[in-house]
Amino acid sequence: MKLNGEEEEEKVVVGYALTSKKKKSFLKPNFIALARNKGIFFVAIDLNKPMLEQGPFDVVLHKDYRHKHPEVTILDPPDAIQHLLNRQSMLQNVAELNLSDCHGKVGVPQQLVITKNASASTIPYEVTKAGMKLPLVAKPLVVDGSAKSHELCIAYDELSLLKLEPPLVLQEFVNHGGLLFKIYIVGETIKVVRRFSLPNVGKHELLDVDGLFRFPRVSCAAASADEADLDPNIAEHPPKPLLERLARDLRRRLGLHLFNIDMIREHGTKDVFYVIDINYFPGYGKMPEYEQIFIDFLLSLVKNKV
Numbered sequence: 400m401k402l403n404g405e406e407e408e409e410k411v412v413v414g415y416a417l418t419s420k421k422k423k424s425f426l427k428p429n430f431i432a433l434a435r436n437k438g439i440f441f442v443a444i445d446l447n448k449p450m451l452e453q454g455p456f457d458v459v460l461h462k463d464y465r466h467k468h469p470e471v472t473i474l475d476p477p478d479a480i481q482h483l484l485n486r487q488s489m490l491q492n493v494a495e496l497n498l499s500d501c502h503g504k505v506g507v508p509q510q511l512v513i514t515k516n517a518s519a520s521t522i523p524y525e526v527t528k529a530g531m532k533l534p535l536v537a538k539p540l541v542v543d544g545s546a547k548s549h550e551l552c553i554a555y556d557e558l559s560l561l562k563l564e565p566p567l568v569l570q571e572f573v574n575h576g577g578l579l580f581k582i583y584i585v586g587e588t589i590k591v592v593r594r595f596s597l598p599n600v601g602k603h604e605l606l607d608v609d610g611l612f613r614f615p616r617v618s619c620a621a622a623s624a625d626e627a628d629l630d631p632n633i634a635e636h637p638p639k640p641l642l643e644r645l646a647r648d649l650r651r652r653l654g655l656h657l658f659n660i661d662m663i664r665e666h667g668t669k670d671v672f673y674v675i676d677i678n679y680f681p682g683y684g685k686m687p688e689y690e691q692i693f694i695d696f697l698l699s700l701v702k703n704k705v
């Protein structure tokens with residue numbers, strides 16, 4: 400949209416359909432003010448009213464909003480987001496990537512889907528059949544933004560597998576020295592932060608610990624590890640060319656602009672990495688410099704009309 404005036408300033412109206420939690424963490428007052436200075440205005444979309452009666456918007460920002468409006472840039476297409484709302488399809492694209500020659504390897508931990516109708520009594524057999532090694536991380540299959548979809552647990556022994564509640568994804572636990580890399584993507588921009596994560600599981604724990612260890616909402620609770628004095632073998636960032644390839648390939652394959660990747664380095668290696676989680680429209684409020692990065696991204700969207 401053009402405004403009258405000597406300098407024709409571009410006005411960008413961004414309609415948003417976000418939960419109140421996301422609104423609070425993302426649309427912080429200083430971000431809104433900075434954006435307004437650049438001609439970007441955020442307007443809440445009323446979910447009870449038709450889109451036709453609202454706007455017009457230049458960009459629509461949403462996490463699970465399904466309506467479409469042809470001339471508007473919808474971030475991102477609901478079908479593409481859908482892919483990340485199921486922990487089985489979420490990591491398929493990573494598993495299919497070929498990042499050889501990129502200063503490291505990126506894989507996905509071996510995983511097994513236990514469907515809704517499966518009885519928990521069959522899980523030990525399925526795990527053995529798949530050749531998977533304990534301990535296993537059990538994750539709810541569907542990610543729907545609820546606290547429950549983030550209630551994970553580690554199963555240390557076969558008996559504890561019987562207590563699990565399908566539908567879920569079982570993933571081999573990969574020791575990674577208790578540190579996780581969160582790779583935030585905003586269009587073509589990548590920002591990596593370090594977070595404390597689950598500690599290594601050794602032979603000792605495997606012999607002594609039994610049952611299920613439940614850990615609800617671990618990543619949100621996990622403190623930033625960016626300022627900590629850490630073992631460089633564990634804390635060194637993944638190589639930049641590897642991250643750039645991974646981000647570019649996933650952006651293309653997933654058809655998304657706004658997501659983050661949880662990546663771990665296999666303990667004792669320099670360059671063997673695993674992607675364990677991908678989140679659509681994550682907590683950008685926790686990403687350093689997100690305000691300026693988002694403003695540049697929104698302006699480039701309107702300019703290039705992706």
Ligand SMILES: Nc1ncnc2c1ncn2[C@@H]1O[C@H](COP(=O)(O)OP(=O)(O)OP(=O)(O)O)[C@@H](O)[C@H]1O
Pocket residue numbers: 508536538548549550551570571572573574579595596597616617618619661675676678
């Ligand atoms: N395969 C694995 N091996 C080792 N640790 C793991 C594995 N999978 C998950 N974890 C640990 O459990 C945490 C939570 O797992 P995950 O990221 O899959 O859950 P989530 O609820 O989707 O998290 P988020 O809040 O980032 O969406 C990770 O941050 C990591 O500390």
Ligand SMILES: O=P(O)(O)O[C@H]1[C@H](O)[C@@H](O)[C@H](OP(=O)(O)O)[C@@H](OP(=O)(O)O)[C@H]1O
Pocket residue numbers: 420421424543544545581618619659678680681682683684685
């Ligand atoms: O509330 P749901 O829809 O489940 O999505 C969460 C993501 O799964 C998390 O990854 C976000 O936290 P991180 O930005 O630390 O990844 C987390 O960010 P938040 O802690 O700012 O709310 C959420 O976006």
Ligand SMILES: [Mg+2]
Pocket residue numbers: 618661676
């Ligand atoms: Mg995670």
Ligand SMILES: [Mg+2]
Pocket residue numbers: 542676677678
């Ligand atoms: Mg997640």
